[in-house]
Amino acid sequence: MKKEFFILRIGLIGLIGLIRPITSSAQFSGYVKDRKTQEPIAGATIGALTSNRKIFLKQMTKVSGEFRIKEGAVSFVHISALGYHDTTISVSIGNVLTVLLEQQPLPGEDVIVTAQKHTTAVQDVPISVSIVKSPEITGRSPESIDYTLRYIPGVSVTHDQVNVRGSSGYAQSVGSRVLFLIDGMPFLSADDGEIKFDVLPIMNVDRIEVVKGAGSALYGSSALGGVINVITRNPSEGFHGAISAFAGEYDQVKYPEWRIPDSLVKRRFASIEGGAAGTIGETGLLGSFALRRNEGYRLGDDSYKASGFAKVTTPFSDHDRFTTTLLLANENHGGFLYWKDLNHVLMPSDSLGAVNGRIHSVKANLQSSLQSILSDHFILISRGSINYTNFSTDSVQSETAPHSNATNYYLEFQGNSDIFDSLYLTSGILAQYQTVNSDLYQSHHGITAGAYLQGEYKLYPAIFTLGARADGTRYDATSATGSISPKFGITVDAANGLNFRGSIGTGFRAPTIGEKYIDQVFSGFHVVPNRALVPEKSRSTEIGGSYRTANLYIDGVIFYSTFDNLIEPHSLIQNGSEVIQFGNLTEAEIFGHEEVIEFYPLSNDDLSLRFGYTYVFPRDRITKQILNFRPRHLLQARAETKLASFSLSSDFRYISKYESADTILLQQVGNGDARVNAYIWDARIGYTIQGLFGMPVTLSFQVQNLLNYYYVEIVGNLAPIRNFSFRVETVF
Amino acid sequence: MSKVGFFILSLFLLACDKGLAPLPPEQIAEISGAVRFIGVPPAGDSVKILAVVLVQPPTPYAQSQIISDLNKTIFAYPLSTITFHDTSYSFTVKPDTTYHYIGVAQNFGNFLTDWRVVAFIHDTKDSAVSFTLKPGEHRDSVDLIVRFDSIPRQPFIK
Numbered sequence: 001m002k003k004e005f006f007i008l009r010i011g012l013i014g015l016i017g018l019i020r021p022i023t024s025s026a027q028f029s030g031y032v033k034d035r036k037t038q039e040p041i042a043g044a045t046i047g048a049l050t051s052n053r054k055i056f057l058k059q060m061t062k063v064s065g066e067f068r069i070k071e072g073a074v075s076f077v078h079i080s081a082l083g084y085h086d087t088t089i090s091v092s093i094g095n096v097l098t099v100l101l102e103q104q105p106l107p108g109e110d111v112i113v114t115a116q117k118h119t120t121a122v123q124d125v126p127i128s129v130s131i132v133k134s135p136e137i138t139g140r141s142p143e144s145i146d147y148t149l150r151y152i153p154g155v156s157v158t159h160d161q162v163n164v165r166g167s168s169g170y171a172q173s174v175g176s177r178v179l180f181l182i183d184g185m186p187f188l189s190a191d192d193g194e195i196k197f198d199v200l201p202i203m204n205v206d207r208i209e210v211v212k213g214a215g216s217a218l219y220g221s222s223a224l225g226g227v228i229n230v231i232t233r234n235p236s237e238g239f240h241g242a243i244s245a246f247a248g249e250y251d252q253v254k255y256p257e258w259r260i261p262d263s264l265v266k267r268r269f270a271s272i273e274g275g276a277a278g279t280i281g282e283t284g285l286l287g288s289f290a291l292r293r294n295e296g297y298r299l300g301d302d303s304y305k306a307s308g309f310a311k312v313t314t315p316f317s318d319h320d321r322f323t324t325t326l327l328l329a330n331e332n333h334g335g336f337l338y339w340k341d342l343n344h345v346l347m348p349s350d351s352l353g354a355v356n357g358r359i360h361s362v363k364a365n366l367q368s369s370l371q372s373i374l375s376d377h378f379i380l381i382s383r384g385s386i387n388y389t390n391f392s393t394d395s396v397q398s399e400t401a402p403h404s405n406a407t408n409y410y411l412e413f414q415g416n417s418d419i420f421d422s423l424y425l426t427s428g429i430l431a432q433y434q435t436v437n438s439d440l441y442q443s444h445h446g447i448t449a450g451a452y453l454q455g456e457y458k459l460y461p462a463i464f465t466l467g468a469r470a471d472g473t474r475y476d477a478t479s480a481t482g483s484i485s486p487k488f489g490i491t492v493d494a495a496n497g498l499n500f501r502g503s504i505g506t507g508f509r510a511p512t513i514g515e516k517y518i519d520q521v522f523s524g525f526h527v528v529p530n531r532a533l534v535p536e537k538s539r540s541t542e543i544g545g546s547y548r549t550a551n552l553y554i555d556g557v558i559f560y561s562t563f564d565n566l567i568e569p570h571s572l573i574q575n576g577s578e579v580i581q582f583g584n585l586t587e588a589e590i591f592g593h594e595e596v597i598e599f600y601p602l603s604n605d606d607l608s609l610r611f612g613y614t615y616v617f618p619r620d621r622i623t624k625q626i627l628n629f630r631p632r633h634l635l636q637a638r639a640e641t642k643l644a645s646f647s648l649s650s651d652f653r654y655i656s657k658y659e660s661a662d663t664i665l666l667q668q669v670g671n672g673d674a675r676v677n678a679y680i681w682d683a684r685i686g687y688t689i690q691g692l693f694g695m696p697v698t699l700s701f702q703v704q705n706l707l708n709y710y711y712v713e714i715v716g717n718l719a720p721i722r723n724f725s726f727r728v729e730t731v732f
Numbered sequence: 733m734s735k736v737g738f739f740i741l742s743l744f745l746l747a748c749d750k751g752l753a754p755l756p757p758e759q760i761a762e763i764s765g766a767v768r769f770i771g772v773p774p775a776g777d778s779v780k781i782l783a784v785v786l787v788q789p790p791t792p793y794a795q796s797q798i799i800s801d802l803n804k805t806i807f808a809y810p811l812s813t814i815t816f817h818d819t820s821y822s823f824t825v826k827p828d829t830t831y832h833y834i835g836v837a838q839n840f841g842n843f844l845t846d847w848r849v850v851a852f853i854h855d856t857k858d859s860a861v862s863f864t865l866k867p868g869e870h871r872d873s874v875d876l877i878v879r880f881d882s883i884p885r886q887p888f889i890k
Binding site for chain 1: 750
């Protein structure tokens with residue numbers, strides 16, 4: 001543990017060592033911030049202009065977003081930053097300005113906060129990233145965010161488990177191998193380590209950032225294959241509101257053998273979501289509420305969902321900003337798990353999952369952050385969250401009626417500093433406490449402590465990143481297990497829009513309380529605890545490059561990752577009985593490449609085309625067998641255009657069939673080996689009119705799985721069939 | 733036509749393949765019936781799984797073969813409830829195949845191999861009845877009566 005303590009000390013030094021009082025002896029000064037996120041923009045270029053608009057001085061903003069002009073006859077300043085609209089403003093001596101820049105990136109010039117834990121231009125990040133923004137998210141009328149993730153290059157979703165470049169596959173009841181964050185804070189349940197997608201407020205998701213590759217050097221456990229950060233909107237100035245509603249129906253299946261009477265399955269779905277945002281003084285308020293009902297296209301697969309979201313932002317002073325967010329969700333859904341067989345794909349298995357049994361769940365997440373600019377060169381961000389999940393089942397079989405209550409408490413202090421001109425330091429310390437009370441996992445608690453330090457050194461045209469994080473995790477009174485996760489990266493700006501990057505990262509995932517302590521009988525299979533489980537580990541390496549012009553963005557990368565001690569269920573004899581247990585079983589490696597092309601043929605964004613292709617070769621390093629549930633080919637394409645008041649968009653996905661599946665699952669599910677390559681087309685058309693009081697109203701019609709292609713994402717589970725929906729949306 | 737257009741058309745045509753489909757009638761037959769429970773049922777915790785099973789020859793005389801051959805020569809249809817209410821079953825099987833017998837099997841112990849037969853279709857000499865289903869044939873009313881207090885001779889044991 002000595003190494004961990006060393007890194008902890010370094011983290012503390014980085015956090016508190018560079019604080020200087022804020023002073024202002026300038027002729028005039030100011031701060032540059034992102035209008036949407038209110039985050040300071042470091043590295044923005046400030047040009048001081050004379051009255052005839054000639055630049056006589058240039059400087060960059062500090063980590064606090066601050067700039068100071070101390071000399072010359074300044075009449076105007078010109079502010080520019082990568083990923084933002086330029087702006088020029090007139091100034092007077094003694095002014096203290098706050099300049100808010102609008103995001104308007106050129107292709108490939110987005111900014112991202114997740115990759116380096118602070119706002120960074122995408123081309124300065126040494127690892128592959130993807131960003132999906134609000135219009136694309138809401139435009140697909142998703143019932144939950146996992147639907148949106150399926151359209152991100154390199155990302156696939158298998159039965160609620162997110163796969164980034166084949167890193168996760170699917171292992172029944174194993175926690176997520178991709179770390180999921182909301183506004184930078186972990187959002188995995190404390191018992192089984194799953195992502196609870198239904199909590200997320202679709203209307204108020206500003207963007208989703210995906211970091212592809214191991215990310216434990218900044219984020220710790222679960223960032224084995226990547227990090228997904230859902231960033232919610234901030235309250236806007238003035239009062240605004242929005243209402244969005246859609247309703248639709250699943251089509252009838254083509255084959256009579258599959259059909260079940262309409263009296264049993266109605267196949268309709270509907271959603272309504274409304275929200276409002278505004279400011280009272282300097283305090284911003286934002287809230288939304290959603291109700292969703294899906295009758296399902298399969299028997300025993302319907303759901304009722306309700307969720308709420310509230311966010312408050314308030315400045316305590318010119319240098320502090322406090323944000324608190326509350327998310328609530330309540331869900332009740334059927335117990336469909338697997339089909340009966342290939343001739344009854346819409347009927348549930350009689351033994352796996354209960355038609356009459358329903359699953360009830362409640363989720364609540366409260367998180368707060370305080371961003372304090374302590375000096376020109378130092379920002380302290382304090383974060384804390386409480387994440388509660390609960391589920392219970394009223395299965396018809398008494399042996400499979402589990403419940404679980406789990407709470408995760410999280411506290412983190414992060415410091416960002418640029419005291420040295422070319423060196424940007426990010427450091428932090430954190431603690432996490434988990435408590436679980438369940439008849440599945442019994443009562444257990446876990447505690448995690450960690451510290452990280454990262455430096456980004458600019459040596460034009462390159463930026464070098466070096467960092468590491470130490471984590472220690474302890475469950476109940478057992479001895480702690482530690483992990484040290486280093487990373488190294490480099491980006492090179494080769495000029496004229498050409499950039500290269502390379503990185504080596506490490507990841508780990510501590511076993512969940514569920515995996516270690518589960519003790520339950522499922523369908524005759526006794527699943528027993530394994531207190532000896534150790535963390536899964538990963539190492540990922542990539543080399544890539546990108547090229548961008550005003551209307552074209554091309555990105556290509558090759559990657560290689562190794563995974564050790566992957567946790568999977570297996571059967572064994574214990575105390576004279578045959579049982580199922582989670583074990584550290586698999587040593588894996590994944591080689592692959594990924595290409596993304598974005599093309600904007602017109603000078604504006606009225607026509608956009610995007611194409612992403614990912615190839616992975618995933619195999620067991622010991623047996624040389626192909627890994628379970630990893631499609632080798634993944635292709636995603638999107639076209640979007642606007643014609644006057646009309647908007648048209650279409651998505652296509654190709655997912656090659658996985659070559660190998662879990663043999664335990666294959667034995668349990670009838671015709672479980674039935675699988676095909678998947679070709680999925682979606683299309684939608686929208687029309688915007690000026691409604692009452694000049695409020696814009698958008699009407700849209702959407703068809704998902706246009707060709708009614710029948711495929712599975714996992715054994716014995718027909719993916720959503722063709723469905724039609726009509727959507728109305730207005731903002732005021 | 734441009735290469736891009738041809739590529740997109742190719743994908744469209746591939747998608748028209750429709751993906752998964754039911755097994756063709758000539759590849760399957762169907763069997764269905766009812767399961768009735770008579771007498772006092774055993775304690776619930778001794779019934780791990782209760783399933784209708786259909787067994788191809790050769791008969792697996794070692795009970796462990798029941799599990800190891802689950803997807804090869806034995807078709808198991810787990811019953812949805814172990815509350816011992818009368819229920820019905822229906823499943824598809826491979827046609828033109830001789831099935832050694834059809835019955836109800838109970839997994840009762842701590843081993844996945846702890847199975848016993850609690851009902852099966854037999855003739856007057858207490859021997860299992862073999863049968864073959866033609867392609868597309870649906871044999872219904874193959875009813876099974878489970879008497880836990882008088883379980884039949886175990887056909888899996890020599």
